[in-house]
Amino acid sequence: MMIPRYIFYKLPTLVVSGLLLLLPLACFAGEPDYKDQLLPVPPKQPTEAIESFQLADGFRIELAAAEPNVVDPVAMAFDADGRLFVIEMRGYSEDDGEILGRVRMLEDENDDGTYEKSTVFAEGFSWPTAICCTRGGILVGAAPDILWLKDTDGDGKADERQVVFTGFNKSNVQGLLNTFKWGLDNRIHGVTSSSGGNVQKVVDGKPTGEPIPLRGRDFSIDPLTMDMIAISGGGQHGMSMNSWGEKFTCSNSDHLQQIVFEDRYLARNPYLSASSVRRSIAQDGPQAEVYRTSPVEAWRVIRTKLRADKIVPGIVEGGGRPAGYFTGATGATIFRGDAWPKQFLGMAIIGDVGSNLIHRKKLIEHGVAYQGQRIDEGEEFISSSDIWFRPVQYANAPDGSLYVADMYREVIEHPKSLPPMIKKHLDLTSGRDSGRIYRVIASDAQRRPTPRMTQMPTAELISLLNHPNSWHRETAARLIYERQDFTVVPLLETSVTSASLPEGRVVSLTALAGLKTLSADILLAALKDEHPRVRQQAVRFAEPLLKNSPELQKQVTSLVDDSDVHVRFQLALAAGYLPDDDKVNVLKRLAILDGADHDFLTAIQSSLSTSAGPLLAELAGQRAGPKQLLSSLARQIGKQQRPEDIAVVAKLLSELSRDQPEVFQLVITHLDAASGSSLAQQLAKATRGESEAVIQKMIDQAQATLKKRDSPLEERLRAIDVLPFGKLDSTIFGGLLEPSQPLAIQDASLRAMRRFDDPQVATLIVTHWPSMAPGMRTKAAQLLSTRTSWVGILLDAIHDNSIPAADIDLPQLAKLKPLLSEERRKQIDSLMNRQTNSDRADIVQAYRSSLTMAGDKDRGRNVFNKHCTACHQLNGEGHPIGPNLAAMKNRGAEAILVNVLNPNAEVNPQYMNYLCLTSDGRTISGVITNETATSITLVQADNKSETILRIDIDQLRSTGVSLMPEGLEKVIDPQAMSDLLNYITDSK
DSSP states (O other): OOOOOOOGGGSSSEEETTEEEOSSOOOOSSSOOOTTTSOOOOOOOHHHHHTTEEEOTTEEEEEEEETTSOOSEEEEEEOTTSOEEEEEOTTTTTOGGGOOEEEEEEEOTTOSSOOOEEEEEEEEESSEEEEEEETTEEEEEETTEEEEEEOSSSSSSOOEEEEEEEEEOOSOTTSOOEEEEEOTTSSEEEEOOTTOEEEEEEETTEEEEEEEEOTTOEEEEETTTTEEEEESOOOSSOEEEOTTSOEEEEEBTEEEEEEOSOHHHHTTOTTOOOOOSEEEOBTTOTTOBOOOOSOOOHHHHHHHHHHHTTSSOSOOOTTTOOOSBOSSEEEEEEOOOSSSOGGGTTOEEEEETTTTEEEEEEEEEETTEEEEEEOSTTSOSEEESOTTOOEEEEEEOTTSSEEEEEOOOSOOSOGGGSOHHHHTTOOTTTTTTOOEEEEEEETTOOOOOOOOGGGSOHHHHGGGGGOSSHHHHHHHHHHHHHHTOGGGHHHHHHHHHHOSSHHHHHHHHHHHHHTTOOOHHHHHHHTTOSSHHHHHHHHHHHGGGGGGOHHHHHHHHGGGGOSOHHHHHHHHHHGGGSOHHHHHHHHHHHHHHHTTSHHHHHHHHHTOSSOHHHHHHHHHHTTOSOHHHHHHHHHHHHHHOOHHHHHHHHHHHHHHHHHOHHHHHHHHHHOOSSOTTHHHHHHHHHTTTHHHHHHHHHHHHHHHHHHOTTSOHHHHHHHHHHGGGSOOOHHHHHHHTSTTSOHHHHHHHHHHHTTOOOHHHHHHHHHHGGGSOHHHHHHHHHHHTTBHHHHHHHHHHHHTTSSOGGGSOHHHHHTTGGGSOHHHHHHHHHHHHHSOOOOHHHHHHHTGGGGTSOOOHHHHHHHHHHHTTTTOEETTEEOTTSOOHHHHGGGOHHHHHHHHHOTTSSOOGGGEEEEEEETTSBEEEEEEEEEOSSEEEEEOGGGOEEEEEGGGEEEEEEEEEESSOSOGGGTOOHHHHHHHHHHHHTOO
């Protein structure tokens, strides 16, 4: 049983790292000196450190290695004989230039679980962060490079060393490439992290080939050919796969995420606007509470107090609580060993290095994705009272336990966030000569001998594919792939059907695929397996064979009604490899069965590089399928312009306009590949004129409907959506913008005008500006900012006083400057200079009285709903575009005040505003919330999002400022600010 937690931050005097820290701090004449309060915290000896741990019932922790045999471990990998290779990042955090990084090889000579032999395998790295064993050697990630190392003479030291890839960025010591893992595709998967990169293969010492852009994506490597490809990802430090190949990661405060889609599927259809491939799945939220048993470090508490007393600049953390929630999630790992109770197999392990603890979550299936459910209420799986305990990475081990890499450092913090008056008393190198590796094992587990797989014949490895411990299965499968020994194919084929574990049958399929000997007959058997995960993987492995095997086609398509959601999801992805008729039939059925699941819709469209038209006709004609899919298919057809699809749609439109007006409107609205009458011309050309009469009839009917003021509103709205198929008619649109028209009509007219690339649009809006209501003026201004040619007309109108400058959000307009001419940039600068530009710091200072006022929570809710819900969500209200306010409240009222009034003082890259210029001349701005192989998604205020296909991007630039606008002091006075702060900080 764990002992109760001590909540240090609630005490008037804090016990911090063994000291009594007296609060509050007095004001000082000059710079305060904290030398006496920031005395070094001594480390614990390994045997003493073991006593500092608190573990969940049923587990024990043992020391596997410690200094001097290992120091600063940040990554580790077992080779096929159980030797442990460890990355030592001794240069953390400011000593990159000293090239202190090493690779250590640890050996357990008597196989008792303690590594008594230690050899420096290789050294001379700056910030090494990743390692894996392959082909008798190791791959090491040390930005900007990935290197290949091998000991060819058996002395325990690498004598072969070469750079195999280069181009990873290293701008952030906490955002470097990391975590190499073997996957079910016989490739080594790695994490790019936040620094990104443009990576090239290195041949004969020289970078070759086109750079692979890895911003927001990870990578995988074939160890035999050293071929790299970009794959889905985007986590920060730590990644793991479960036994079915599903991938999980973490990112700073967002402590558990799932990668839902493989990039290779999304890349098949360049017209697919994909949902986010990386999903936050923790039930208790990204920045969940954690329960540390260690005292808060003295420097953290002092820094918080210094900020509160205005002695140093910076955000006050948590109103005096600098800990207690995830701030440094790391090492996300799915436990897949056999030395723990079976109920914990497949659970997620995540550390928080700043809080000296290890957290665990149960993964609960929730459709295609999972939800992470906290297991330990009010406590953690493992915590330590020793502030030096820094669990950064984990590994599933040969003995079935979980290994923990403990960097063992006195201070884990980015140096730039430490005030000089604190930093000068801290030794950021303290711990460079220390480090521990622990194993976590069930209390009653017995150790077993470690196999020496390098000495085993390939045939002997086959039985290990069915081992209950994942390390045995993966290592055996890796060796089979590396050896390319085709004599074992019959044994592998037998294992696919006879292995007792479904995991064993799956990895046997993987091994056959790696030898390129996976036959249709074996796949037919696997497709009928009793376990759904075997059927799922069989569908995946069948994909390259479907084109030439009618038997496989028949068996795969028969799974369309499979009872398991994962099988059907894989089928939705695999359908893209079926013949067109089979593909349409399968996807139609899946759309009907699973169309309520957004992930299925993405999977379905990923399989439709062709046949979007027939599927649209099938679903619309039979009044089946989700509207979201119908709109996506229409959009693709409009952009793709395949004559056979256009012909289908042209015929369909006539039927829909008569029988299903709502579906007709949906389809016609999203057929927007081109703007203005050019779309109608392309439709006519693609159908050899067959659609021309149909479209002209639709336009004539639409115009006639709009001329009748007594036509039902719904009919008039549908008619407006048809107008962009003809030429821009200023008379019709001018009438629609009259103030006497319903707001819905005016709004729909602006949306329709967006689809024309015609200067007359801007002229028309300027002409009608005086009669527009304030709300419509805002929307009209947003429309004019979507094309650079229209921006010029807008600026001229402001200059001529046709449009008051006060009607325009000039700071938002200024974000377009990178795309405009020098003359237009000067116009914007001139307009900005007309306004009074109060210094942001002065405004923040003027509002500090809000922190001491008596705020009213109910009034604060009203302020929030009026001014904040466009970009923030709290208590179920608003849109979650900006930072999570439930997490922000932990940082305290002052932090929120600063962020509201001075949003550009410290912009998190996650919320940086970007500007995209499309190939058809439109400009779209917003925060990038998702990147895939085929698209990016920009989100604006009010949760307005637009996904832009990469084929449509002309330019993409960061504006360097936050999406959140400045100037809220104009609409929120100090009392209202106090009310707002009270509402946010007191929310549950």
